[in-house]
Amino acid sequence: MMKAKHDIELDSGGPDLMTAVDAWRVEDPGEAFFATLPAVVQQRAAARRAPWAVAPGLLAHGALAAAAMVVIAVGAATLQRQAADQRLAVAAAEWSVEGRGADQDDAAGQLIGAQEPDLDESLGIAVERMSVEGKQGSELIDDLATEELELLAAELNKGKG
Amino acid sequence: MTEQLQHAVERFQAGDRSAFNEIVRAHQREIYNLSYRITGNAEEAKDLTQDAFLRAFKALPGFRGDSSVRTWLYRIAINLGSDWRRKLFKAPLQLDEAADPPAPERDAGLALAVKRAVASLPFKQRTVFVMHHYQGFKHEEIARITKRSVGSVKANYFQASAKLRKQLQGYL
Numbered sequence: 630m631m632k633a634k635h636d637i638e639l640d641s642g643g644p645d646l647m648t649a650v651d652a653w654r655v656e657d658p659g660e661a662f663f664a665t666l667p668a669v670v671q672q673r674a675a676a677r678r679a680p681w682a683v684a685p686g687l688l689a690h691g692a693l694a695a696a697a698m699v700v701i702a703v704g705a706a707t708l709q710r711q712a713a714d715q716r717l718a719v720a721a722a723e724w725s726v727e728g729r730g731a732d733q734d735d736a737a738g739q740l741i742g743a744q745e746p747d748l749d750e751s752l753g754i755a756v757e758r759m760s761v762e763g764k765q766g767s768e769l770i771d772d773l774a775t776e777e778l779e780l781l782a783a784e785l786n787k788g789k790g
Numbered sequence: 791m792t793e794q795l796q797h798a799v800e801r802f803q804a805g806d807r808s809a810f811n812e813i814v815r816a817h818q819r820e821i822y823n824l825s826y827r828i829t830g831n832a833e834e835a836k837d838l839t840q841d842a843f844l845r846a847f848k849a850l851p852g853f854r855g856d857s858s859v860r861t862w863l864y865r866i867a868i869n870l871g872s873d874w875r876r877k878l879f880k881a882p883l884q885l886d887e888a889a890d891p892p893a894p895e896r897d898a899g900l901a902l903a904v905k906r907a908v909a910s911l912p913f914k915q916r917t918v919f920v921m922h923h924y925q926g927f928k929h930e931e932i933a934r935i936t937k938r939s940v941g942s943v944k945a946n947y948f949q950a951s952a953k954l955r956k957q958l959q960g961y962l
């Protein structure tokens with residue numbers, strides 16, 4: 630009972646907002662999607678096992694090549710993500726310390742805030758948290774609004790050029 | 791339901807692959823709904839749902855039952871949703887704006903405004919709002935699923951509600 634009351638107190642929107650947001654309905658993917666999903670998942674899982682399963686005990690050249698491709702693909706994907714996170718962290722650190730002066734933790738926020746004043750504060754806080762608290766780039770991304778993320782990505786891409 | 795699914799997990803771990811179908815059928819609609827609310831796009835939601843169950847299929851042999859299967863599936867789907875969002879580094883978000891269910895004109899305008907407003911929220915706030923409001927989870931349950939503190943989850947919900955109210959004030 631206490632928890633429910635607490636939840637209501639925390640609901641800053643009130644019943645009008647909560648009624649309004651229900652106007653957005655989930656688009657039905659169709660019965661066929663749900664009817665076939667278990668089989669599709671099992672097929673995809675089997676397809677991924679296939680190169681190894683066809684030659685039990687002995688790796689054929691094809692299977693070896695497939696294994697190498699998988700290792701390369703996984704490695705590339707991992708590096709790509711690490712690179713994105715690292716790029717974000719490095720860029721924020723550079724902005725906040727080297728490029729903009731150590732006294733300006735929210736340098737990236739100011740940079741983008743010059744174009745989008747409404748985003749200045751939230752982006753500045755996010756960058757500060759990352760550079761001061763050692764927050765990981767991936768966690769920072771989850772804290773950013775979509776618009777902020779797009780703007781930050783655009784700034785990073787400018788830096789690459 | 792929980793006992794049946796627990797039995798299905800045990801059968802799967804004993805080698806009965808078909809037991810996985812029961813787990814999918816029990817949770818596929820709510821995982822799709824969550825994915826749709828996170829992505830705002832039916833095709834992305836279908837892919838995310840498939841990927842979530844595929845990841846579950848591969849990880850289920852090592853599932854120890856520390857949480858319920860449902861909690862575990864939601865955790866997988868949310869992690870995949872977070873991964874999906876990082877695609878913004880490669881391509882901008884594509885909201886599926888033309889494909890919403892038919893609705894009277896005024897409601898359709900509000901529905902699109904809500905979709906855009908929810909999509910604009912930071913991922914953590916969006917996830918918490920969707921899980922609490924649309925999926926019916928309590929804050930404590932969301933905290934368990936996302937492995938965060940209840941206070942942090944409540945703060946996210948409060949912030950999300952405030953932002954949505956501001957963005958939708960023309961409709962309220």
